[in-house]
Amino acid sequence: MTLAYVPDDALAHRLDPRSKLLVQLGFAAAAFAHTTPRGLAALSVVAVGCLRLAGGGPRDLWAYRFALPFLLVAPVVAGATLGAPWFRIGRAVDTGLASYRVLLVLFIAAAYVRSTPVRDSRAAIQHTVPGRPGQLLAAGVALVFRFLPVLKRDLLTARDAMRARLGDELAVRDRMRIVAAAGINRAFGRADRLGTALAARCFAWNPTLPRLAFGRADAVALAVACALFAAALVGAL
């Protein structure tokens, strides 16, 4: 199950995407400035609160499950050393806190993705980054969101097909080549069809995007973002 926008009437769904992005940035800054047990405990409350306000729960984090083994293994790898004392607790704890920080940011990211339609993200980018680069960036990011699950499925299918033909006995180099070639072929095929479809449907530099406006709830979100930035500043000084 891939994380995607879920229509809902939750508070986060009514916020302007730009204020949600500011909260995300503020949260990342605060998490970076306060990577201590106390700081992260406080930020855990904020992170869980944000996900609840988006109507989400633990199920939404399932999309990021592939990140969990990395986050769990990282402290062990960081703590291990060649030679006495073999394991340095201090470094493992530091990396463990950094791993937990990434996990908290995933909560915030899940809240954003769940509560924001892709076209709102597109409008937010286009309002923030001026000119044609902004328009290309906005349209491109929207396409990446839409096609990531499809291409992931393509690659996993290619790998399963290779395994079914005893491909696991090939050299790593050949396995990489087979999976990557299948992925690129599918991606180019989809890109060419998409390019034709975009041209046929009047893909324009000035499309009509959803109107974005800051409402009353956004004032609260902006205040939260400002508080997070202030906390980051205090921590950095």
Place this chain on the structure above:
Amino acid sequence: MATNTESVDLVGDEVATNLARAALFAALVGAFAYVSFPNPVSPVSVTLQVLGVFLAGIFLGPVWGAASLVLYLAAGALGAPVFQGGSAGFVELVGGTAGYLWSYPIAAALVGAIVHRGGDLRDLDAVSVPVLVGAMTAGTVVIYAMGVVGLYLNLELTLVEATVQGAVVFLPAEGAKIAAAIGIVRSDAIAAE
């Protein structure tokens, strides 16, 4: 409701197709994060993302290859699970592995510029294998140099420790990726022109 009275300013066919390819390639680099292969010299498995960076430079050229990786970084920052291990969020762009991520667009531009000798795409059949190997080696150097500096600045490692943990253990796998990339470019498997 605001009324927009401008006339429609169409995006040209060429830009539309290139944007579609760049976006699909960015999604592909993200999808590569989910396919891991055993690393011959380290318990940490390797993913194909760096291979995606090389191929973006080779197939899309320096400009659209770099643009593709910029889209990848932007989508990841907004929450698409495209980074190493399916991670996401702004914090990845400033965290321990940020150096690797920021190096991707630069490496794709460099690989593309060497392979295509400038901004215009040329026929890949006309590119010799030593040029491909040289371009991808240069890309690897950029990725790992920036990655090691990122590790060195973010984690409390010495430069030697950062180099061993962040580069040396991955280099054999990079060799396999370069070989795989050459196999892909030289085979008839890729039909797109």
